[in-house]
Amino acid sequence: MNIAINKLTKSYGTQKAVDDISFEVKTGEILGFLGPNGAGKTTTMKMITQYLVPDSGDISINGKSIATSSTKSNIGYLPEHNPLYLEMPVMDYLSFTAALQGVAKSRIPDQVKNMVMMCGLDIEKHKKISELSKGYRQRVGLAQAMIHDPEILILDEPTTGLDPNQIVEIRELIKTLGSSKTVILSTHILPEVEATCDRILIINRGKIVADGTADTLRKQSQGTQVLRVKIEDGEMEDIKTKIESLSTTLSVDILERDRFEVQSIADIQSNRIIFDLCKQHNWVLTEMVPFETKLEDIFRNLTTN
Amino acid sequence: MTASWIIAKRELRSYFDSLVAYILLLTFLGFTGFFVWLSGNGDVFFRKQADLKVFFSIANWTLFFFIPAITMKLVAEEKRSGTIELMMTKAVTNWQFVWGKFMAAFLLVAIALAFTLPYYYTISTLGNFDHGANIAGYLGLLLLSAAYIGIGIFASSLTNNQIVAFLLALIIGICFHFLFGVMASGSSGLVSEIFDTLSLSSHFDSISRGVIDSKDLIYFISVTAIGLILSEYIISKR
Known part of the structure; x- marks a missing residue:
């Protein structure tokens, strides 16, 4: 019914x-x-x-x-x-x-x-x-x-x-x-x-x-793709600058040694282009995790002013 | 089986499960039995008349106190525990709910009165017994009980506290049982007539004398109906 x-x-x-x-x-x-x-x-x-x-x-x-x-x-x-x-x-x-x-x-x-x-x-x-x-x-x-x-x-x-x-x-x-x-x-x-x-x-x-759905809400609240990547065998500052210069990147933050958080511009995925960049410079990409917004965060964002 | 009857059966069972029914029956029979048979001054042997006048008069007073005790939980407890929400979201109308509660209380009183039928039989064998008048007396007690139950359910629907419901029913009951009669005898003319019409006791006395007047019947049915209609109205306001 x-x-x-x-x-x-x-x-x-x-x-x-x-x-x-x-x-x-x-x-x-x-x-x-x-x-x-x-x-x-x-x-x-x-x-x-x-x-x-x-x-x-x-x-x-x-x-x-x-x-x-x-x-x-x-x-x-x-x-x-x-x-x-x-x-x-x-x-x-x-x-x-x-x-x-x-x-x-x-x-x-x-x-x-x-x-x-x-x-x-x-x-x-x-x-x-x-x-x-x-x-x-x-x-x-x-x-x-x-x-x-x-x-x-x-x-x-x-x-x-x-x-x-x-x-x-x-x-x-x-x-x-x-x-x-x-x-x-x-x-x-x-x-x-x-x-x-x-x-x-x-x-x-x-x-x-x-x-x-939970997925739609995540997408709505996220808007842009956030990736957590670990890239080894390169200079951290150099890696950061090179990722920043990519056409799909909105911002890059260094989280800890060799770990970066990359935010892409709206509705564009950066996975492949980051992989290609690593290949081109002989860096080793050991981790690439899409950052998931938890439902708790969406809930908090929407229900607290 | 209608929803009202299902509710009435559950409620009646809960009276017997919670000892309320046994306490009521024992006290009612103890009280009336004592005054009818054993009290000495005023009992059936003292009066030397084969009638149930003493019983009707004692039962009238006993029911006046007992009925609020039976009705106080009927709606108030459902409100306090939240089960009213459960009932009102089932396939039950407000009216079926109120009517079911009424039937349960009325049946309990009817059972109490049925247990006094041996008094009726015994006294009827003692002398010249007017069956018509005494049957009318029982009818009067049933009608009076219905009116008190109507008032009791109304009081119970006003609150979620059983003690408050009991006291409210008693206060409203005092007006009908006692106060309107006093005011009728203390005034004259139209005012006296109005109070006399409102007095429950005067209507009960009239029926228990063996005169079944449509005026009295309409009075009791009206008080009962007004009590139940008001309860239904209050329950529907949520």
């Missing part, structure tokens, strides 16, 4: 939590929602799940506005703090949410069983939720979100509280689900977005500041 968000705005008092944002998510796409605390991620997710009503703008699912048609049964939602009925046993709770989401009575036991297996809850399934560790509670939260096999999954920080093994398992699960469903997830863990999401949307102060 496709989700289209059009000029969405929501204020709390005088503060605009979400400010005129628009974007689309397509079936089979996993969208990672990034942003600092208070950026408006959770508010946007709450509006998509119809918990909050937007001040203005519209959300449509498969072309139908959610203001006029209820789409709640198509959405599975894991809220940020994973609220659960702690006094209920896991199995009862999952049966309860399945019934509420309109799963046919005859299908509920099978569906609950599937979720218990899928989310690794088998050992803990007869315990009360209050007796579970944070990681297992998170799994129950995920299981309740997926119990009715929704076409859209909205997951607000799905891996909070999980151990590294569980994080990998849940990421794999989300990826598998993401091939056939529309998934929007928010997180603070940047490597998680890179590992899981097809597309990243960075939001800051209620506005979208970046939208694209």
Whole structure:
């Protein structure tokens, strides 16, 4: 199911939590929602799940506005703090949410069983939720979100509280689900977005500041190619001057002995020309590494003023 | 199975899981049983009349205190723990949510009242027993409970603190149970009539005498409905 968000705005008092944002998510796409605390991620997710009503703008699912048609049964939602009925046993709770989401009575036991297996809850399934560790509670939260096999999954920080093994398992699960469903997830863990999401949307102060794949964002933020090279068997100053004189070079910095950082002019690659230069002067090129901008740097650049 | 009934069943189960239901049932039966059978001065043997008047009067007061204790958590706890967000994003309307909560509390009170049916049977065998009036008394208690539950859920929807919800329900309840009646007897003319119409006790007394008047029925149904509609409105404002 496709989700289209059009000029969405929501204020709390005088503060605009979400400010005129628009974007689309397509079936089979996993969208990672990034942003600092208070950026408006959770508010946007709450509006998509119809918990909050937007001040203005519209959300449509498969072309139908959610203001006029209820789409709640198509959405599975894991809220940020994973609220659960702690006094209920896991199995009862999952049966309860399945019934509420309109799963046919005859299908509920099978569906609950599937979720218990899928989310690794088998050992803990007869315990009360209050007796579970944070990681297992998170799994129950995920299981309740997926119990009715929704076409859209909205997951607000799905891996909070999980151990590294569980994080990998849940990421794999989300990826598998993401091939056939529309998934929007928010997180603070940047490597998680890179590992899981097809597309990243960075939001800051209620506005979208970046939208694209991790690679596109890197390219956008980088603009020019930066290479780290190690050239031996030559005079450092001489090497520096010669690289600077290349037509593709914007700047050269000496990092340490024999190591240089070469920045090329926009949209031009310097790899070959540097290699040719070394060949011509009988220098030994022992390293040439394109400098990658980390997602953390992009995030910091976009969300701090 | 509708969403309201699913919610009501869960809520009713949580009353029994958390001992609330057992405490309520034991205290309710203990209180009413003591005053009906054992208190000496005023019990059924002292009065030498085969009716449930003492029971209706004690049950009226007991429910006035007990119902806020049952309803205080219904919405406030969901707000405090955040589970309301979970409920409101499922295929459940605000109204189904409120109605489910109402049914759970009402069923619990109905169960408590059902446990007093042996009183009804025993007393009916003791003498000349007016079945019509006593059945009307039970109907009155159910209607009065519905009204208090409506008020209780409204109070619970105003806050995320159960104690505040309990006190609010009690304060609003005092007005209907007691204060409007006092004001009606303390004034005259139209003002007195208005307060008398608002007084829950006067409507309950009228029904428990065995007179089922449409005025009383409309009153109880209206108080219940207003409580639930206001709760639904407050829940929808988020």
